Amino acid sequence: MPDRSLNKKFEMIKPGNVFLAIVAICITVQSKAQINPYNYHSQKKITCKKGAVISAHPLASQAGVQVLKEGGNAVDAAIATQLALAVVYPGAGNIGGGGFMVAHLKTGKNVSIDYREMAPSKASRDMYLDAGDNPQMDLSQNGHLSSGVPGTIAGLFASHQYGKLPFEQLIQPAIDLAENGFVITAAEASSLNHNRDEFIKLNTQTPAFVKTIPWKAGDTLIQNDLANTLKRIRDNGAKGFYTGETARLIVEEMQRGKGLISYEDLVNYKAAERTPLIFPYKGFSVVTMPLPSSGGIILQQALGMLENRNIGKMKFQTAASVQLMTEVERRAYADRAEFLGDPDFVKVPVKTITSKKYLTDRMKDYIPNKAGSSTQTSHGIVTESDETTHLSVIDGDGNAVAVTTTLNGGYGSHTVVGGAGFLLNNEMDDFSVKPGVPNMYGAVGNENNAIAPGKRMLSSMTPTIVLKNNQPYLVTGTPGGTTIPTSVLQTIVNVIDFGMNADDAVNKPKFHHQWLPDVIEVENNFDPLVVQQLKAMGYTVKQRGRIGRTELIMVKNKNIVAVGDSRGEDDAEGF
Numbered sequence: 001m002p003d004r005s006l007n008k009k010f011e012m013i014k015p016g017n018v019f020l021a022i023v024a025i026c027i028t029v030q031s032k033a034q035i036n037p038y039n040y041h042s043q044k045k046i047t048c049k050k051g052a053v054i055s056a057h058p059l060a061s062q063a064g065v066q067v068l069k070e071g072g073n074a075v076d077a078a079i080a081t082q083l084a085l086a087v088v089y090p091g092a093g094n095i096g097g098g099g100f101m102v103a104h105l106k107t108g109k110n111v112s113i114d115y116r117e118m119a120p121s122k123a124s125r126d127m128y129l130d131a132g133d134n135p136q137m138d139l140s141q142n143g144h145l146s147s148g149v150p151g152t153i154a155g156l157f158a159s160h161q162y163g164k165l166p167f168e169q170l171i172q173p174a175i176d177l178a179e180n181g182f183v184i185t186a187a188e189a190s191s192l193n194h195n196r197d198e199f200i201k202l203n204t205q206t207p208a209f210v211k212t213i214p215w216k217a218g219d220t221l222i223q224n225d226l227a228n229t230l231k232r233i234r235d236n237g238a239k240g241f242y243t244g245e246t247a248r249l250i251v252e253e254m255q256r257g258k259g260l261i262s263y264e265d266l267v268n269y270k271a272a273e274r275t276p277l278i279f280p281y282k283g284f285s286v287v288t289m290p291l292p293s294s295g296g297i298i299l300q301q302a303l304g305m306l307e308n309r310n311i312g313k314m315k316f317q318t319a320a321s322v323q324l325m326t327e328v329e330r331r332a333y334a335d336r337a338e339f340l341g342d343p344d345f346v347k348v349p350v351k352t353i354t355s356k357k358y359l360t361d362r363m364k365d366y367i368p369n370k371a372g373s374s375t376q377t378s379h380g381i382v383t384e385s386d387e388t389t390h391l392s393v394i395d396g397d398g399n400a401v402a403v404t405t406t407l408n409g410g411y412g413s414h415t416v417v418g419g420a421g422f423l424l425n426n427e428m429d430d431f432s433v434k435p436g437v438p439n440m441y442g443a444v445g446n447e448n449n450a451i452a453p454g455k456r457m458l459s460s461m462t463p464t465i466v467l468k469n470n471q472p473y474l475v476t477g478t479p480g481g482t483t484i485p486t487s488v489l490q491t492i493v494n495v496i497d498f499g500m501n502a503d504d505a506v507n508k509p510k511f512h513h514q515w516l517p518d519v520i521e522v523e524n525n526f527d528p529l530v531v532q533q534l535k536a537m538g539y540t541v542k543q544r545g546r547i548g549r550t551e552l553i554m555v556k557n558k559n560i561v562a563v564g565d566s567r568g569e570d571d572a573e574g575f
């Protein structure tokens with residue numbers, strides 16, 4: 001049972017109540033591992049034996065590890081971490097968005113759960129085109145009309161069949177964090193201040209994220225409406241979200257802001273258990289997310305095109321190895337744009353486009369040292385008919401879980417459900433609003449990813465587990481929109497082909513190519529000499545800010561090494 005008395009203890013540790021805080025800490029030391037939301041810091045790496053959680057926020061990682069220490073398994077910890085992220089990491093953690101879970105259970109079973117958002121029943125193919133057929137990207141990316149029907153809570157309950165502890169125990173840390181508040185960092189304060197105008201413009205009631213004076217490091221963010229929503233979920237299960245008071249509040253919010261999500265859309269939402277994509281790579285076995293994520297297929301295609309090439313010999317981030325990976329990425333993303341969409345709605349030739357023969361053919365026009373071209377190389381021939389966030393968890397029994405979850409852009413639609421305190425996604429922008437028109441990540445699509453009622457929009461999220469001798473070896477994933485599959489690809493290749501340790505595999509500079517635009521994007525600290533050499537081959541190379549925030553667990557000689565990406569405030573906890 002949840003220790004509701006923790007609420008009281010947290011309350012006592014609020015700033016300005018220092019004496020009582022000391023008493024509270026003394027009391028709780030004797031009971032169980034304690035999360036102190038008023039004093040925490042981010043830890044980048046841990047080596048341990050019994051279990052680890054890495055996520056975008058220390059308090060969320062701590063919530064997950066607390067659950068492991070209480071006897072929960074990796075699935076329980078992943079659920080508790082996601083719920084805590086919905087409170088402490090509102091830019092991407094969510095209950096108003098969706099996600100994917102990939103797990104390898106100690107029984108040997110591999111599982112994938114799809115809780116991607118769905119288009120509302122009143123959505124239609126051309127809903128973001130004006131009378132002149134021009135795309136209105138502001139509507140697909142901001143505010144009420146940009147939201148798909150949220151899937152996260154259905155997904156957490158669907159995942160929970162593989163957990164051990166009662167759901168109410170898993171949700172309690174999130175309730176406590178929402179109700180009692182937590183201290184925000186300088187980066188969080190700056191992010192809330194930066195988004196203030198959008199929060200005001202895109203809401204019908206002032207959300208907890210808006211203050212009259214700017215946020216600063218050390219302020220406490222309390223979210224009472226969210227705490228009450230989480231309590232309704234604790235007390236009524238998924239129905240506490242998809243029916244009753246919470247559903248009524250969502251529908252009223254939609255009506256105030258001219259959004260489309262109806263009560264029936266909420267009642268009818270279902271998470272789906274899908275068959276994970278599993279494929280070999282150089283002696284390892286990769287377990288990843290199938291459609292409606294494009295990420296798993298891109299990863300399978302890219303690794304398939306690398307399988308028979310000795311990229312390790314080319315060495316890490318030489319012009320030759322970057323060029324090879326770029327050409328592989330170009331081909332995979334061209335196929336994404338042409339073929340991929342929700343498999344419940346469109347027929348996707350997955351078997352063909354991941355087959356050895358097809359992938360060998362795709363690389364026939366690859367010329368070492370010469371830039372390819374996205375005009376000449378588009379999708380293959382088939383003859384048969386951010387903001388986002390990732391967490392990786394492992395327990396001492398050998399259960400491993402990779403979850404990537406999203407609101408899409410940072411803070412999603414920026415619309416908070418009045419009275420319910422949570423942000424809604426802007427995931428409708430992941431559909432192809434019009435064939436060939438890029439979405440916020442520059443991805444293009446066609447009819448297969450067109451909007452239809454009840455359809456799931458194509459995703460790039462790529463939660464992935466790599467098995468060695470059928471035991472978890474790597475547990476990884478990242479946010480980053482269309483850069484997700486290429487970041488996961490680089491992380492895997494960094495370890496398997498370049499022999500890197502977990503730290504370097506995560507933190508070395510990254511690059512990205514997605515067919516269109518025909519540009520190699522490189523992080524600012526990418527080797528300038530390699531940039532010059534790539535330009536000499538004929539590539540357009542563009543510097544950009546950070547790519548993703550990769551979380552990686554590596555199991556080596558029975559030691560768990562967990563690394564949170566230094567690109568953010570990501571945090572690794574374990575014991």
Ligand code: GLY
Nearest residue numbers: 408459460461481
């Ligand atoms: N919203 C980002 C993705 O699902 O790929």
